[in-house]
Amino acid sequence: MNIEQRRRLHAARDLIEIAIAKTCLDALDIALRLEHPTLDEPRACGDPITLSRARAVRRFAAALRGALTAYRAAIDYALDPIWPDDDQLF
Numbered sequence: 001m002n003i004e005q006r007r008r009l010h011a012a013r014d015l016i017e018i019a020i021a022k023t024c025l026d027a028l029d030i031a032l033r034l035e036h037p038t039l040d041e042p043r044a045c046g047d048p049i050t051l052s053r054a055r056a057v058r059r060f061a062a063a064l065r066g067a068l069t070a071y072r073a074a075i076d077y078a079l080d081p082i083w084p085d086d087d088q089l090f
Contacts, residue, residue: 012075018075021068028057029061032054036051039054039058
């Protein structure tokens with residue numbers, strides 16, 4: 001870990017939790033795919049309720065992943081705001 005990474009983590013410790021949460025979401029996705037090989041197939045009459053719930057969990061996880069990505073972008077901007085050139089303002 002370099003000095004810049006340490007500075008960023010010290011200034012925004014929640015970056016660590018975001019990374020851990022995303023790793024957990026990756027593990028959850030792998031587990032769901034292993035348990036339900038037809039997870040990506042269209043819903044069919046007669047699908048077991050566990051498959052339906054697994055699809056709901058994946059949708060929720062995708063929304064959470066998007067929220068975490070947006071939060072991470074907000075942290076990055078707060079730590080290093082990038083202002084447009086004066087020419088781009090008008």
